[in-house]
Amino acid sequence: xxxxxxxxxxxxxxxxxxxxxxxxxxxxxxxxxxxxxxxxxxxxxxxxxxxxxxxxxxxxxxxxxxxxxxxxxxxxxxxxxxxxxxxxxxxxxxxxxxxxxxxxxxxxxxxxxxxxxxxxxxxxxxxxxxxxxxxxxxxxxxxxxxxxxxxxxxxxxxxxxxxxxxxxxxxxxxxxxxxxxxxxxxxxxxxxxxxxxxxxxxxxxxxxxxxxxxxxxxxxxxxxxxxxxxxxxxxxxxxxxxxxxxxxxxxxxxxxxxxxxxxxxxxxxxxxxxxxxxxxxxxxxxxxxxxxxxxxxxxxxxxxxxxxxxxxxxxxxxxxxxxxxxxxxxxxxxxxxxxxxxxxxxxxxxxxxxxxxxxxxxxxxxxxxxxxxxxxxxxxxxxxxxxxxxxxxxxxxxxxxxxxxxxxxxxxxxxxxxxxxxxxxxxxxxxxxxxxxxxxxxxxxxxxxxxxxxxxxxxxxxxxxxxxxxxxxxxxxxxxxxxxxxxxxxxxxxxxxxxxxxxxxxxxxxxxxxxxxxxxxxxxxxxxxxxxxxxxxxxxxxx
Numbered sequence: 001x002x003x004x005x006x007x008x009x010x011x012x013x014x015x016x017x018x019x020x021x022x023x024x025x026x027x028x029x030x031x032x033x034x035x036x037x038x039x040x041x042x043x044x045x046x047x048x049x050x051x052x053x054x055x056x057x058x059x060x061x062x063x064x065x066x067x068x069x070x071x072x073x074x075x076x077x078x079x080x081x082x083x084x085x086x087x088x089x090x091x092x093x094x095x096x097x098x099x100x101x102x103x104x105x106x107x108x109x110x111x112x113x114x115x116x117x118x119x120x121x122x123x124x125x126x127x128x129x130x131x132x133x134x135x136x137x138x139x140x141x142x143x144x145x146x147x148x149x150x151x152x153x154x155x156x157x158x159x160x161x162x163x164x165x166x167x168x169x170x171x172x173x174x175x176x177x178x179x180x181x182x183x184x185x186x187x188x189x190x191x192x193x194x195x196x197x198x199x200x201x202x203x204x205x206x207x208x209x210x211x212x213x214x215x216x217x218x219x220x221x222x223x224x225x226x227x228x229x230x231x232x233x234x235x236x237x238x239x240x241x242x243x244x245x246x247x248x249x250x251x252x253x254x255x256x257x258x259x260x261x262x263x264x265x266x267x268x269x270x271x272x273x274x275x276x277x278x279x280x281x282x283x284x285x286x287x288x289x290x291x292x293x294x295x296x297x298x299x300x301x302x303x304x305x306x307x308x309x310x311x312x313x314x315x316x317x318x319x320x321x322x323x324x325x326x327x328x329x330x331x332x333x334x335x336x337x338x339x340x341x342x343x344x345x346x347x348x349x350x351x352x353x354x355x356x357x358x359x360x361x362x363x364x365x366x367x368x369x370x371x372x373x374x375x376x377x378x379x380x381x382x383x384x385x386x387x388x389x390x391x392x393x394x395x396x397x398x399x400x401x402x403x404x405x406x407x408x409x410x411x412x413x414x415x416x417x418x419x420x421x422x423x424x425x426x427x428x429x430x431x432x433x434x435x436x437x438x439x440x441x442x443x444x445x446x447x448x449x450x451x452x453x454x455x456x457x458x459x460x461x462x463x464x465x466x467x468x469x470x471x472x473x474x475x476x477x478x479x480x481x482x483x484x485x486x487x488x489x490x491x492x493x494x495x496x497x498x499x500x501x502x503x504x505x506x507x508x509x510x511x512x513x514x515x516x517x518x519x520x521x522x523x524x525x526x527x528x529x530x531x532x533x534x535x536x537x538x539x540x541x542x543x
Contacts, residue, residue: 065353089257109447124440144424419489
């Protein structure tokens, strides 16, 4: 980026942060400043900027669906440490994830575009390697986004089968086939929701966050208050360790509990991916990332502490016939009616979480296709003339998520889908962070949010943590896996990366140059206009 461009970007970024939210003219000026900054990044504005500051934060928070995510993944800490797994298996990863969130917030503030992570990689990598860095980051992010949609909606289907089982007193016990059918139905309805206009999606997020926070607080209170004599002591809740994994090493078994928070704390890059639909994106998006991760981590920890106190017997929860142990815990504590009441709200939370993630994933697919990086890009980058949203990209995401849902016929479906989502997303998160602390140290022109001198130690911790967790999540949940209990995350990740690698070697390296400027024609027009003005002024001076 030239010095003139840096100056223009900085000027635009400052304009974006001006306190002009209160009146229509100020909001219009704010959006114009956003579009000017986006043009300097190389893209013309194709979306309506309908997400406000609050709605952007609500979107980033809602996409992690804390109460539903904890309910979905409770089996991981139960197996890998019991009470200790629930309390500290959540807390420890959250502390490290905050370094990743802070690093991404800084990058998003400097470069608020829906291209997000792979754009960051392209701009921070050495020029020779920029296309490859962008290619790797983009494919990793697309993989993580699609598998995250599938894993969220798959657990939503499991929640519905759990409710049916409890409501029928065990008479209805649906297997893998009907659960897959429910998954497809959820994906279809999410396709309809995610195809809506940006204004509709923005307003829905206020509803999402109210239901999410309200249900989380209700669950915490219910578990603590209604557990009564079943509630364990503080010592047991915080220090009792149980290894039910089958792994002989207790320390290693405990580490597998990290799957729950790592899967929950994903998707917060969504604030970057909707930045082209956000007013004041350079300020709103980084704050949304930090608030979303911080609030989810805090509420999730409180919920797991409440669950630990309410869990009288870890083996009994693991031995339940219900698809999700959290359902059994609510049944034990609240009884049938109470369980079904709060479980219904949790299903709603998980459903809206999947809808929010569908929006996020579709924006990633659109942006990558806009840079001609996907097969059939000309279809996936189309914007619907009425809704002004990438409808084709939405349905591609839903179709691919349905294919991933076939893993539901495996005993380790959730761990495979969760592992794939975490590895794909966090690989895409850490690549630009790694480039920021190496080749890109002097390339970033900071936006309104900056880590200052702390970017280096924060980035080093983030890179080290992702390197560790990626290896961890490729391991099977038990020591001697079979075909049924294998962790298929390695298959998904290897298949996508093999495809991306072969495509790069034999084709893409010849034509993919990274992010493609879409404002060249406008730039040319502006340059000609500027030339004419200069010539007119020179003529006036000479006369």
